[in-house]
Amino acid sequence: MTEQTPPAGARRMHLRYGFNEISAWRTFSLGEQRERIRRRLQLMDTHIIRILVFDDTVPNPVGEWDMFAAYVQAVLDAGAKPMVTFAKFPPPYDNPTSIRNFVARCSDAVWGCIEQWGGESVSDWYWCVWNEPNNLVIGGDLTFPQYRRIYEEVAAAVLQLLEPHLGGRKARIGGPAIDGTHRPYWMDWIARLVTEVDNRMVGFASWHRYGDWRPAVPSATLGLEMWRAPDPPTGAVFEDLLMAQIPDYEARARGVARLLKDRDILNVCGELNTMAHHENYYTLGLNQNTFGAAYYASALIHLLRGGADLEMRWTATSKRWESRDDSYGLMNMNGEPTPACLAKQLFAQHVRYGDWIRFPSRRIEAPGVDAVVAWDDKGRRGGVFVNTMAGPRALTISDWDDALLGSREILRLDTSTGDQVVREPFDGTVRLNGYGMAVVSNASRETVVD
Numbered sequence: 001m002t003e004q005t006p007p008a009g010a011r012r013m014h015l016r017y018g019f020n021e022i023s024a025w026r027t028f029s030l031g032e033q034r035e036r037i038r039r040r041l042q043l044m045d046t047h048i049i050r051i052l053v054f055d056d057t058v059p060n061p062v063g064e065w066d067m068f069a070a071y072v073q074a075v076l077d078a079g080a081k082p083m084v085t086f087a088k089f090p091p092p093y094d095n096p097t098s099i100r101n102f103v104a105r106c107s108d109a110v111w112g113c114i115e116q117w118g119g120e121s122v123s124d125w126y127w128c129v130w131n132e133p134n135n136l137v138i139g140g141d142l143t144f145p146q147y148r149r150i151y152e153e154v155a156a157a158v159l160q161l162l163e164p165h166l167g168g169r170k171a172r173i174g175g176p177a178i179d180g181t182h183r184p185y186w187m188d189w190i191a192r193l194v195t196e197v198d199n200r201m202v203g204f205a206s207w208h209r210y211g212d213w214r215p216a217v218p219s220a221t222l223g224l225e226m227w228r229a230p231d232p233p234t235g236a237v238f239e240d241l242l243m244a245q246i247p248d249y250e251a252r253a254r255g256v257a258r259l260l261k262d263r264d265i266l267n268v269c270g271e272l273n274t275m276a277h278h279e280n281y282y283t284l285g286l287n288q289n290t291f292g293a294a295y296y297a298s299a300l301i302h303l304l305r306g307g308a309d310l311e312m313r314w315t316a317t318s319k320r321w322e323s324r325d326d327s328y329g330l331m332n333m334n335g336e337p338t339p340a341c342l343a344k345q346l347f348a349q350h351v352r353y354g355d356w357i358r359f360p361s362r363r364i365e366a367p368g369v370d371a372v373v374a375w376d377d378k379g380r381r382g383g384v385f386v387n388t389m390a391g392p393r394a395l396t397i398s399d400w401d402d403a404l405l406g407s408r409e410i411l412r413l414d415t416s417t418g419d420q421v422v423r424e425p426f427d428g429t430v431r432l433n434g435y436g437m438a439v440v441s442n443a444s445r446e447t448v449v450d
Contacts, residue, residue, distance in 0.1 A: 123165040144188070211242040395430040
Protein backbone atom coordinates (compact mmCIF):
# COMPACT_ATOMS: atom_id res chain seq x y z
CA MET A 1 0.00 0.00 0.00
CA THR A 2 1.40 3.40 -1.02
CA GLU A 3 1.85 5.62 2.02
CA GLN A 4 0.04 8.93 1.99
CA THR A 5 -0.06 12.01 4.17
CA PRO A 6 -2.26 10.99 7.12
CA PRO A 7 -5.66 12.66 7.28
CA ALA A 8 -6.05 14.85 10.35
CA GLY A 9 -6.15 12.72 13.50
CA ALA A 10 -5.63 9.44 11.59
CA ARG A 11 -2.90 6.87 11.37
CA ARG A 12 -2.32 3.51 9.72
CA MET A 13 -3.60 0.42 11.49
CA HIS A 14 -0.61 -1.83 12.20
CA LEU A 15 -2.11 -4.23 14.74
CA ARG A 16 -2.11 -7.81 13.52
CA TYR A 17 -4.68 -10.25 14.87
CA GLY A 18 -3.62 -13.60 16.28
CA PHE A 19 -4.55 -16.46 18.57
CA ASN A 20 -3.13 -19.07 20.88
CA GLU A 21 -4.07 -22.63 19.82
CA ILE A 22 -2.71 -24.77 22.62
CA SER A 23 -4.93 -27.11 24.62
CA ALA A 24 -7.21 -27.83 21.66
CA TRP A 25 -4.37 -28.38 19.21
CA ARG A 26 -5.67 -31.79 18.14
CA THR A 27 -9.17 -30.47 17.35
CA PHE A 28 -7.67 -27.50 15.50
CA SER A 29 -5.18 -29.63 13.55
CA LEU A 30 -6.80 -33.03 13.03
CA GLY A 31 -10.41 -32.84 14.25
CA GLU A 32 -13.44 -33.51 12.06
CA GLN A 33 -14.40 -29.81 12.17
CA ARG A 34 -10.95 -28.40 11.41
CA GLU A 35 -12.16 -26.86 8.14
CA ARG A 36 -14.91 -24.94 9.97
CA ILE A 37 -12.40 -23.80 12.58
CA ARG A 38 -9.99 -22.71 9.85
CA ARG A 39 -12.72 -20.73 8.11
CA ARG A 40 -13.53 -18.83 11.30
CA LEU A 41 -9.86 -18.05 11.86
CA GLN A 42 -9.72 -16.60 8.36
CA LEU A 43 -12.89 -14.54 8.94
CA MET A 44 -11.10 -13.07 11.96
CA ASP A 45 -8.11 -12.12 9.77
CA THR A 46 -5.76 -14.28 11.80
CA HIS A 47 -2.14 -13.44 10.94
CA ILE A 48 -0.26 -15.40 13.63
CA ILE A 49 -1.08 -18.47 15.72
CA ARG A 50 0.99 -19.34 18.76
CA ILE A 51 1.82 -22.97 19.42
CA LEU A 52 3.79 -24.43 22.30
CA VAL A 53 6.39 -27.17 22.27
CA PHE A 54 7.97 -29.16 25.10
CA ASP A 55 4.71 -28.79 27.04
CA ASP A 56 2.75 -31.79 28.31
CA THR A 57 -0.40 -30.96 26.32
CA VAL A 58 1.17 -30.64 22.86
CA PRO A 59 3.24 -32.93 20.60
CA ASN A 60 6.99 -32.93 21.11
CA PRO A 61 8.80 -32.18 17.82
CA VAL A 62 11.76 -34.30 18.90
CA GLY A 63 9.83 -37.53 19.42
CA GLU A 64 6.46 -36.84 17.73
CA TRP A 65 7.43 -35.02 14.57
CA ASP A 66 4.46 -36.14 12.46
CA MET A 67 1.97 -34.82 15.03
CA PHE A 68 3.93 -31.61 15.51
CA ALA A 69 4.12 -31.13 11.75
CA ALA A 70 0.34 -31.53 11.49
CA TYR A 71 -0.01 -28.89 14.20
CA VAL A 72 2.19 -26.44 12.27
CA GLN A 73 0.58 -27.27 8.93
CA ALA A 74 -2.84 -26.42 10.35
CA VAL A 75 -1.53 -22.94 11.16
CA LEU A 76 -0.20 -22.52 7.63
CA ASP A 77 -3.42 -23.85 6.10
CA ALA A 78 -5.30 -21.13 8.00
CA GLY A 79 -3.14 -18.55 6.20
CA ALA A 80 -1.26 -17.65 9.37
CA LYS A 81 2.34 -17.82 10.51
CA PRO A 82 3.35 -19.90 13.54
CA MET A 83 4.75 -18.44 16.71
CA VAL A 84 6.61 -21.47 18.01
CA THR A 85 7.05 -21.10 21.77
CA PHE A 86 9.76 -23.15 23.47
CA ALA A 87 8.50 -23.93 26.97
CA LYS A 88 10.04 -25.44 29.02
CA PHE A 89 12.42 -27.74 30.97
CA PRO A 90 12.33 -28.75 34.66
CA PRO A 91 14.37 -27.01 37.37
CA PRO A 92 17.08 -26.24 38.25
CA TYR A 93 17.04 -23.56 35.56
CA ASP A 94 20.69 -22.62 35.83
CA ASN A 95 21.98 -26.17 35.31
CA PRO A 96 24.41 -26.03 32.33
CA THR A 97 23.55 -29.53 31.13
CA SER A 98 19.81 -28.83 31.21
CA ILE A 99 20.28 -25.59 29.30
CA ARG A 100 22.51 -27.27 26.73
CA ASN A 101 19.97 -30.06 26.19
CA PHE A 102 17.13 -27.55 25.89
CA VAL A 103 19.02 -25.52 23.29
CA ALA A 104 19.70 -28.72 21.35
CA ARG A 105 16.00 -29.63 21.34
CA CYS A 106 15.02 -26.12 20.22
CA SER A 107 17.63 -26.26 17.45
CA ASP A 108 16.35 -29.65 16.30
CA ALA A 109 12.82 -28.24 16.06
CA VAL A 110 13.95 -25.24 13.98
CA TRP A 111 16.12 -27.41 11.75
CA GLY A 112 13.22 -29.82 11.19
CA CYS A 113 10.94 -26.94 10.21
CA ILE A 114 13.50 -25.65 7.70
CA GLU A 115 13.85 -29.13 6.23
CA GLN A 116 10.08 -29.62 5.87
CA TRP A 117 8.83 -26.14 4.90
CA GLY A 118 11.96 -24.49 3.54
CA GLY A 119 14.17 -21.73 4.88
CA GLU A 120 12.42 -18.93 3.01
CA SER A 121 9.06 -19.77 4.61
CA VAL A 122 10.41 -20.49 8.08
CA SER A 123 12.45 -17.28 8.18
CA ASP A 124 9.15 -15.35 8.46
CA TRP A 125 7.92 -17.32 11.49
CA TYR A 126 8.06 -16.20 15.11
CA TRP A 127 10.05 -17.94 17.84
CA CYS A 128 9.27 -17.29 21.50
CA VAL A 129 11.61 -18.34 24.31
CA TRP A 130 9.67 -19.61 27.37
CA ASN A 131 6.20 -18.81 28.65
CA GLU A 132 5.51 -16.69 31.75
CA PRO A 133 8.91 -17.21 33.42
CA ASN A 134 7.77 -15.03 36.36
CA ASN A 135 4.78 -17.28 37.11
CA LEU A 136 5.52 -20.16 39.51
CA VAL A 137 2.78 -22.47 38.23
CA ILE A 138 3.15 -21.79 34.51
CA GLY A 139 6.79 -20.90 33.95
CA GLY A 140 8.74 -21.85 37.05
CA ASP A 141 9.31 -18.46 38.73
CA LEU A 142 12.73 -17.89 37.23
CA THR A 143 14.90 -14.90 38.06
CA PHE A 144 15.67 -12.60 35.16
CA PRO A 145 19.36 -13.59 35.06
CA GLN A 146 18.30 -17.25 34.79
CA TYR A 147 15.92 -16.39 31.98
CA ARG A 148 18.42 -14.20 30.15
CA ARG A 149 20.98 -16.99 30.04
CA ILE A 150 18.43 -19.42 28.58
CA TYR A 151 17.13 -16.79 26.17
CA GLU A 152 20.55 -15.82 24.85
CA GLU A 153 21.64 -19.41 24.25
CA VAL A 154 18.38 -20.41 22.54
CA ALA A 155 18.19 -17.21 20.48
CA ALA A 156 21.79 -17.53 19.31
CA ALA A 157 21.17 -21.10 18.15
CA VAL A 158 17.92 -20.21 16.38
CA LEU A 159 19.46 -17.16 14.71
CA GLN A 160 22.35 -19.24 13.42
CA LEU A 161 19.91 -21.56 11.65
CA LEU A 162 17.70 -18.78 10.29
CA GLU A 163 20.39 -16.30 9.24
CA PRO A 164 21.17 -17.83 5.80
CA HIS A 165 17.50 -17.37 4.87
CA LEU A 166 16.80 -13.89 6.28
CA GLY A 167 18.17 -11.81 3.42
CA GLY A 168 19.27 -9.13 5.85
CA ARG A 169 15.93 -9.04 7.69
CA LYS A 170 15.73 -9.27 11.44
CA ALA A 171 14.71 -12.62 12.86
CA ARG A 172 11.47 -12.55 14.86
CA ILE A 173 12.83 -14.19 18.00
CA GLY A 174 11.40 -12.91 21.25
CA GLY A 175 10.00 -13.27 24.73
CA PRO A 176 9.52 -13.24 27.65
CA ALA A 177 5.75 -13.85 27.30
CA ILE A 178 5.60 -12.27 30.72
CA ASP A 179 2.73 -12.64 33.17
CA GLY A 180 1.36 -9.14 33.67
CA THR A 181 -1.83 -10.21 35.47
CA HIS A 182 -0.63 -11.99 38.60
CA ARG A 183 2.82 -10.54 39.19
CA PRO A 184 4.23 -7.02 39.83
CA TYR A 185 7.34 -5.58 38.17
CA TRP A 186 6.62 -7.43 34.93
CA MET A 187 7.84 -4.50 32.82
CA ASP A 188 11.29 -4.88 34.38
CA TRP A 189 11.68 -8.05 32.33
CA ILE A 190 10.94 -6.30 29.05
CA ALA A 191 13.15 -3.33 29.91
CA ARG A 192 16.05 -5.63 30.74
CA LEU A 193 15.49 -7.97 27.80
CA VAL A 194 15.68 -5.20 25.22
CA THR A 195 18.67 -3.46 26.83
CA GLU A 196 20.78 -6.38 28.07
CA VAL A 197 20.42 -8.78 25.11
CA ASP A 198 21.96 -8.19 21.68
CA ASN A 199 19.33 -6.33 19.63
CA ARG A 200 19.85 -8.74 16.71
CA MET A 201 18.39 -11.49 18.87
CA VAL A 202 15.24 -9.66 20.02
CA GLY A 203 12.53 -9.27 17.40
CA PHE A 204 9.50 -8.92 19.67
CA ALA A 205 8.59 -8.40 23.31
CA SER A 206 5.55 -10.28 24.57
CA TRP A 207 3.35 -9.56 27.59
CA HIS A 208 0.11 -11.10 28.92
CA ARG A 209 -2.90 -9.37 30.45
CA TYR A 210 -6.23 -10.74 31.70
CA GLY A 211 -8.93 -8.70 33.39
CA ASP A 212 -8.69 -10.85 36.54
CA TRP A 213 -7.63 -14.32 37.62
CA ARG A 214 -9.96 -14.55 40.63
CA PRO A 215 -13.30 -16.38 40.39
CA ALA A 216 -16.58 -14.67 39.61
CA VAL A 217 -18.09 -16.49 42.60
CA PRO A 218 -16.95 -16.68 46.24
CA SER A 219 -13.78 -18.76 46.42
CA ALA A 220 -15.10 -20.72 49.43
CA THR A 221 -17.80 -22.24 47.23
CA LEU A 222 -15.08 -23.69 45.00
CA GLY A 223 -12.57 -24.63 47.70
CA LEU A 224 -9.85 -22.50 46.11
CA GLU A 225 -6.43 -21.43 47.31
CA MET A 226 -6.37 -17.66 46.76
CA TRP A 227 -2.65 -17.15 47.48
CA ARG A 228 -3.39 -14.41 50.05
CA ALA A 229 -5.50 -12.48 47.54
CA PRO A 230 -8.97 -11.28 48.57
CA ASP A 231 -12.14 -12.42 46.88
CA PRO A 232 -13.35 -9.89 44.32
CA PRO A 233 -16.83 -8.42 44.55
CA THR A 234 -19.41 -10.51 42.72
CA GLY A 235 -22.27 -9.89 40.31
CA ALA A 236 -22.67 -6.52 38.64
CA VAL A 237 -19.87 -4.99 40.70
CA PHE A 238 -17.41 -7.62 39.43
CA GLU A 239 -18.51 -6.91 35.87
CA ASP A 240 -17.87 -3.19 36.44
CA LEU A 241 -14.48 -4.03 37.92
CA LEU A 242 -13.50 -6.11 34.87
CA MET A 243 -14.58 -3.42 32.42
CA ALA A 244 -12.63 -0.86 34.46
CA GLN A 245 -9.42 -2.79 33.69
CA ILE A 246 -9.69 -2.38 29.92
CA PRO A 247 -7.93 1.02 29.61
CA ASP A 248 -4.88 -0.71 31.08
CA TYR A 249 -4.35 -2.45 27.72
CA GLU A 250 -3.74 0.94 26.15
CA ALA A 251 -1.51 2.13 28.99
CA ARG A 252 0.57 -1.04 28.91
CA ALA A 253 0.92 -0.99 25.14
CA ARG A 254 2.11 2.62 25.34
CA GLY A 255 4.53 1.81 28.14
CA VAL A 256 6.05 -1.14 26.31
CA ALA A 257 6.24 0.90 23.09
CA ARG A 258 8.31 3.47 24.97
CA LEU A 259 10.78 0.77 26.01
CA LEU A 260 10.99 -0.57 22.43
CA LYS A 261 11.33 2.76 20.62
CA ASP A 262 13.65 2.71 17.57
CA ARG A 263 14.76 -0.89 18.23
CA ASP A 264 12.75 -2.70 15.48
CA ILE A 265 11.10 -4.86 18.15
CA LEU A 266 7.39 -5.70 17.90
CA ASN A 267 5.05 -4.91 20.81
CA VAL A 268 3.02 -8.08 21.41
CA CYS A 269 0.08 -8.64 23.74
CA GLY A 270 0.61 -12.39 23.68
CA GLU A 271 -2.35 -13.45 25.82
CA LEU A 272 -5.56 -11.63 26.67
CA ASN A 273 -9.00 -12.60 27.86
CA THR A 274 -11.57 -11.41 30.36
CA MET A 275 -10.65 -13.99 33.03
CA ALA A 276 -7.82 -16.45 33.45
CA HIS A 277 -9.58 -19.79 33.91
CA HIS A 278 -10.88 -22.65 31.77
CA GLU A 279 -14.06 -23.59 33.66
CA ASN A 280 -17.44 -21.90 33.28
CA TYR A 281 -18.36 -22.44 36.93
CA TYR A 282 -15.38 -20.16 37.67
CA THR A 283 -15.93 -17.52 34.96
CA LEU A 284 -19.75 -17.62 34.69
CA GLY A 285 -19.38 -17.24 30.93
CA LEU A 286 -17.72 -13.82 31.08
CA ASN A 287 -15.03 -14.83 28.58
CA GLN A 288 -17.48 -15.80 25.85
CA ASN A 289 -20.90 -14.16 26.26
CA THR A 290 -21.96 -10.66 25.17
CA PHE A 291 -20.09 -9.25 28.17
CA GLY A 292 -16.97 -11.04 26.93
CA ALA A 293 -17.67 -9.78 23.41
CA ALA A 294 -17.75 -6.18 24.61
CA TYR A 295 -14.65 -6.71 26.76
CA TYR A 296 -12.65 -8.14 23.84
CA ALA A 297 -13.76 -5.52 21.31
CA SER A 298 -13.01 -2.70 23.74
CA ALA A 299 -9.60 -4.22 24.55
CA LEU A 300 -8.79 -4.29 20.83
CA ILE A 301 -9.61 -0.60 20.54
CA HIS A 302 -7.36 0.19 23.49
CA LEU A 303 -4.52 -1.90 22.06
CA LEU A 304 -4.91 0.02 18.79
CA ARG A 305 -4.79 3.31 20.67
CA GLY A 306 -1.72 2.20 22.60
CA GLY A 307 0.25 1.16 19.52
CA ALA A 308 0.48 -2.62 19.95
CA ASP A 309 1.71 -4.57 16.92
CA LEU A 310 0.04 -7.93 17.65
CA GLU A 311 -2.76 -9.24 19.86
CA MET A 312 -3.21 -12.94 20.63
CA ARG A 313 -6.43 -14.00 22.33
CA TRP A 314 -6.26 -17.01 24.64
CA THR A 315 -7.70 -19.06 22.98
CA ALA A 316 -9.29 -19.68 19.58
CA THR A 317 -10.74 -23.18 20.07
CA SER A 318 -12.16 -24.69 23.24
CA LYS A 319 -10.91 -27.93 24.72
CA ARG A 320 -13.14 -30.52 26.36
CA TRP A 321 -12.64 -30.72 30.14
CA GLU A 322 -14.52 -33.56 31.85
CA SER A 323 -17.17 -33.66 29.08
CA ARG A 324 -17.53 -29.84 29.04
CA ASP A 325 -16.14 -27.30 26.62
CA ASP A 326 -13.82 -24.89 28.40
CA SER A 327 -14.53 -21.21 28.99
CA TYR A 328 -11.53 -19.88 27.05
CA GLY A 329 -12.21 -20.65 23.40
CA LEU A 330 -13.91 -18.19 21.07
CA MET A 331 -15.48 -21.18 19.33
CA ASN A 332 -16.35 -24.66 20.48
CA MET A 333 -14.83 -27.88 19.22
CA ASN A 334 -17.30 -27.95 16.33
CA GLY A 335 -16.28 -24.49 15.14
CA GLU A 336 -19.51 -22.91 16.39
CA PRO A 337 -19.00 -19.30 17.49
CA THR A 338 -19.59 -17.71 20.86
CA PRO A 339 -20.78 -14.08 20.97
CA ALA A 340 -17.16 -13.05 21.60
CA CYS A 341 -16.17 -14.86 18.38
CA LEU A 342 -18.84 -13.05 16.38
CA ALA A 343 -17.64 -9.76 17.83
CA LYS A 344 -14.09 -10.50 16.66
CA GLN A 345 -15.39 -11.41 13.19
CA LEU A 346 -17.19 -8.08 12.93
CA PHE A 347 -14.21 -6.14 14.25
CA ALA A 348 -11.61 -7.81 12.03
CA GLN A 349 -13.67 -7.41 8.86
CA HIS A 350 -14.10 -3.68 9.39
CA VAL A 351 -10.80 -2.69 11.03
CA ARG A 352 -8.12 -4.21 8.84
CA TYR A 353 -4.35 -4.18 8.83
CA GLY A 354 -3.21 -1.24 6.72
CA ASP A 355 -6.44 0.76 7.08
CA TRP A 356 -6.53 4.37 8.13
CA ILE A 357 -7.96 4.59 11.63
CA ARG A 358 -9.00 7.33 14.00
CA PHE A 359 -10.58 7.39 17.43
CA PRO A 360 -13.59 9.71 17.82
CA SER A 361 -13.55 11.85 20.93
CA ARG A 362 -15.45 10.25 23.77
CA ARG A 363 -18.81 11.85 24.23
CA ILE A 364 -19.80 13.10 27.68
CA GLU A 365 -23.31 11.84 27.09
CA ALA A 366 -22.07 8.34 26.19
CA PRO A 367 -19.85 7.13 29.05
CA GLY A 368 -18.57 3.62 28.64
CA VAL A 369 -18.67 3.71 24.82
CA ASP A 370 -15.43 2.98 22.95
CA ALA A 371 -15.18 3.64 19.21
CA VAL A 372 -12.84 3.38 16.25
CA VAL A 373 -13.43 4.43 12.64
CA ALA A 374 -11.49 2.69 9.85
CA TRP A 375 -11.29 3.19 6.10
CA ASP A 376 -9.20 2.15 3.13
CA ASP A 377 -8.05 4.00 0.03
CA LYS A 378 -10.82 2.49 -2.11
CA GLY A 379 -13.74 4.01 -0.23
CA ARG A 380 -14.67 1.35 2.32
CA ARG A 381 -15.46 3.01 5.66
CA GLY A 382 -16.83 1.67 8.92
CA GLY A 383 -17.16 2.52 12.58
CA VAL A 384 -17.11 0.09 15.51
CA PHE A 385 -18.99 1.19 18.64
CA VAL A 386 -18.71 -0.82 21.87
CA ASN A 387 -20.92 -0.46 24.94
CA THR A 388 -18.99 -1.54 28.03
CA MET A 389 -21.88 -0.77 30.40
CA ALA A 390 -24.90 -2.87 31.33
CA GLY A 391 -27.42 -0.15 30.54
CA PRO A 392 -28.72 0.85 27.07
CA ARG A 393 -27.01 3.49 24.96
CA ALA A 394 -28.32 5.47 21.98
CA LEU A 395 -25.63 7.09 19.82
CA THR A 396 -26.19 9.80 17.23
CA ILE A 397 -23.57 8.85 14.65
CA SER A 398 -23.14 12.36 13.27
CA ASP A 399 -21.67 13.25 16.67
CA TRP A 400 -18.96 10.65 16.10
CA ASP A 401 -18.23 10.59 12.34
CA ASP A 402 -20.24 12.42 9.66
CA ALA A 403 -18.78 10.27 6.89
CA LEU A 404 -20.64 7.22 8.24
CA LEU A 405 -24.03 8.76 7.52
CA GLY A 406 -24.01 7.30 3.99
CA SER A 407 -24.23 3.78 5.43
CA ARG A 408 -27.52 1.93 5.05
CA GLU A 409 -27.24 -0.81 7.61
CA ILE A 410 -26.18 -1.55 11.17
CA LEU A 411 -24.67 -4.83 12.34
CA ARG A 412 -25.45 -5.25 16.03
CA LEU A 413 -24.59 -7.81 18.74
CA ASP A 414 -25.72 -7.16 22.30
CA THR A 415 -27.64 -8.64 25.22
CA SER A 416 -30.91 -8.45 23.28
CA THR A 417 -29.88 -10.19 20.04
CA GLY A 418 -29.86 -13.79 21.28
CA ASP A 419 -26.10 -14.32 20.89
CA GLN A 420 -26.37 -13.52 17.18
CA VAL A 421 -25.50 -10.60 14.92
CA VAL A 422 -28.56 -8.80 13.57
CA ARG A 423 -28.79 -6.57 10.50
CA GLU A 424 -30.91 -3.45 10.82
CA PRO A 425 -31.63 -0.38 8.67
CA PHE A 426 -29.52 2.63 9.63
CA ASP A 427 -31.42 5.81 10.46
CA GLY A 428 -28.49 7.79 11.83
CA THR A 429 -28.69 6.30 15.33
CA VAL A 430 -27.12 3.24 16.95
CA ARG A 431 -28.96 1.71 19.88
CA LEU A 432 -27.08 -0.78 22.03
CA ASN A 433 -29.06 -2.73 24.61
CA GLY A 434 -26.50 -3.41 27.30
CA TYR A 435 -23.09 -4.99 26.73
CA GLY A 436 -22.25 -5.39 23.07
CA MET A 437 -21.08 -3.73 19.89
CA ALA A 438 -22.34 -2.36 16.61
CA VAL A 439 -20.78 -1.68 13.23
CA VAL A 440 -21.93 1.09 10.90
CA SER A 441 -20.31 0.61 7.48
CA ASN A 442 -20.83 1.21 3.79
CA ALA A 443 -19.51 -2.36 3.32
CA SER A 444 -21.87 -4.08 5.75
CA ARG A 445 -23.48 -6.13 2.96
CA GLU A 446 -20.19 -7.93 2.33
CA THR A 447 -19.69 -8.76 6.01
CA VAL A 448 -19.86 -12.47 6.90
CA VAL A 449 -21.76 -12.82 10.18
CA ASP A 450 -22.75 -16.51 10.30
